[in-house]
Amino acid sequence: MKNKDHITIAHGSGGVLSRELLDEYVFAAFSNPYIDQKHDGAVVPVDGQLVISTDSFVIDPIFFKGGDIGELSVNGTVNDVAMCGGIPAYLSLSFIIEEGLALADLKKIICSIRKAAERAGVQIVTGDTKVVEKGKGDKIFINTTGVGTLHLKADIRLQRVRPGDRIVINAPVAAHGMAIMSQREGLTFESDIVSDTQNLNKMVEVMLDRFGEEIHLLRDATRGGLAGVLNEVAEDRNIGIHINEEAVPIDSQVAAACELLGIDPLYVANEGVFMAVVSESVAKEVVELLRKEFHQTESGVIGECTESHTGKVVLNSHLGGKRFIYPQIGEQLPRIC
Amino acid sequence: MKNKDHITIAHGSGGVLSRELLDEYVFAAFSNPYIDQKHDGAVVPVDGQLVISTDSFVIDPIFFKGGDIGELSVNGTVNDVAMCGGIPAYLSLSFIIEEGLALADLKKIICSIRKAAERAGVQIVTGDTKVVEKGKGDKIFINTTGVGTLHLKADIRLQRVRPGDRIVINAPVAAHGMAIMSQREGLTFESDIVSDTQNLNKMVEVMLDRFGEEIHLLRDATRGGLAGVLNEVAEDRNIGIHINEEAVPIDSQVAAACELLGIDPLYVANEGVFMAVVSESVAKEVVELLRKEFHQTESGVIGECTESHTGKVVLNSHLGGKRFIYPQIGEQLPRIC
Helix, strand or coil, rough: CCCCECCCHHHHHCHHHHHHHHHHHHHHHCCCCHHHHHCCCEEEEECCCEEEEEEEEECCEEECEEHHHHHHHHHEEEEEEEEHHHHEEEEEEEEEECCEEEEEHHHHHHHHHHHHHHHHHCCCEEEEEEECCCCCCCEEEEEEEEEEEEEECCCCCHHHCCCEEEEEEEECCEEHHHHHHHHCCCHHHHCCCCCCCCHHHHHHHHHHHHHHCCCCCCCCECCHHHHHHHHHHHHHHHCCEEEEHHHHHHHHHHHHHHHCCCCHHHCCCCHHHHHHHHEEHHHHHHHHHHHHHHHCCCEEEEEEEEEECCCCCECCCCCCCECCCCCCCCCCCCCCC | CCCCEEEEEHHHHHHEEEHHHHHHHHHHCCCCCCHCCCCCEEECCCCEEEEEEEEECCCCCCEEEEEHHHHHHHHHHHHHHHHHEEEEEEEEEEEEEECCCCCCHHHHHHHHHHHHHHHCCEEEEEEEEEEEECCCCEEEEEEEEEEEEEEEEEEECCHHCCCCEEEEECCCHHHHHHHHHHCCCCCCHCCCCCCCCCCCHHHHHHHHHHHHHHHEEECCCCCHHHHHHHHHHHHCCCCCEEEEEEHCCCCCCHHHHHHHHHCHHHCCCCCCCCCEEEEEEHHHHHHHHHHHCCCCCCCCCCEEECCCCCCCCCEEECCCCCCCCCCCCCCCCCCCC
């Protein structure tokens, strides 16, 4: 293994090789007035209430159908800021790299990060790079922390969820998890399933512009899937949530793969799906907005909040029955994000 | 290995076990109005220019003489915010835990984080926890990202460094690196060497209150040691820096350990040492402040910036000679922070 093609421990030393790596790979990719200071931090302007969110990404494999760990690490954090009603503006970027990672792979990942940051309209303003010995990490882990200002019309709080509110989702469920699973397990029969990773902040910003306080809560359905976030809301707010199974959009290939593997798609991780709890009065308009202006053609109202079945999520199945959707206990699929 | 005493993959799933881990360990430790929202992000008030800094901590061993990875992960990021002239207020906290970590160790680390955050006067406002399989990480990696407002009197920029400026440091060098090295290599003969990890933000805040724009640059001497930061400044500013060897404080035991192992203490990592480039007119007062109000009894003026030897760091040795201090090329000690 040659030093010039792969990451070595010396790249993490704080010496000349560290600086070269930063100059050639990181600073070259993310030039802006803040990161160009090459300091250990950045000074940036803000105005108003601040939204902060952090996520570490440990997904395996690092390159997958529909994206890679770099794109995911931007979208994931940008989306979390958006789910708080924030307009993400700045990201920090921190790598933990396993010795031996090909520099070509690092370059690809950094390129994805740059593109995803451009799409989401955020700037990478500060960062950090550490290297660990072979066998003490797994290729690369990425942490991003997102900072933005709170949308002036946002009042996103669990306490605002109330009976009668509608549950809107923007896109079909289970694509990300099934893309990772099929690739990791070598299930070539589902080769067309791609991750749904996308930035949601632009949609959320326009939703808040348009509907303001009628948007009561936003959650992206990542680890634990749609079932996970619905249960969190039902339990923490002590409210019932009724979901119509046939209203939940799912791609037919994804559904087939789930059925074949005996997996409930409601528990499968997504990376571009959020649910919005909104006033009944605006639910249809929110769906129209997402469909027409953001090409979320499968967006729909999937259910509502109720006074009955407090703390529970109830699924009205397309066969006419009802069943509880319980939170999952342990892992369905580790290292999905 | 029992589930109830150790971290399992299921703790990272986003399911019930993830929530229990968060509730019992994280939310219980860091309760404040922001983190109590239990959302994927936090909304916090700020006012003015924002300072952001991020660091991932991968130190091995995770418990060491004088501190642990938890304390380090607070101090390191708080210090980076301070070095930018920021007054750190909020931290995000992200864990990447290797399957099998003892929950008792996690608890100890979280306790250290809480204490260190209290000392530094910062609040943990949001976080993330991921679990990776045994052999794909190393016990625990921690990312913290710090956010604060820029001190109103701060004008900390490389461009402000000029010939005649004095270099002040606050504390003896090389303690952190030698503490880690002696512990990792089982060198019991140096058993009294403890890491110098400490938060520097309170000192910096008072320095800026008192001396404002006379403080031209601040850098903490972590990876790469004092030699690393001095070379960065000399090179990036294209200025000479002359250091008086006998003015650089070092603990006698640390010096003895360095000599025995043939290590130059100027290259050894510190976690509680910063250098300030200040106007000549205030240099002595800065030292007095650090000594009297912050118990930095070894603080002193160690050198100055010059028009000669641009881009270089020159050491005036106590024997009367001069030599260049070059930046280090590769690793001295991996995973020091």
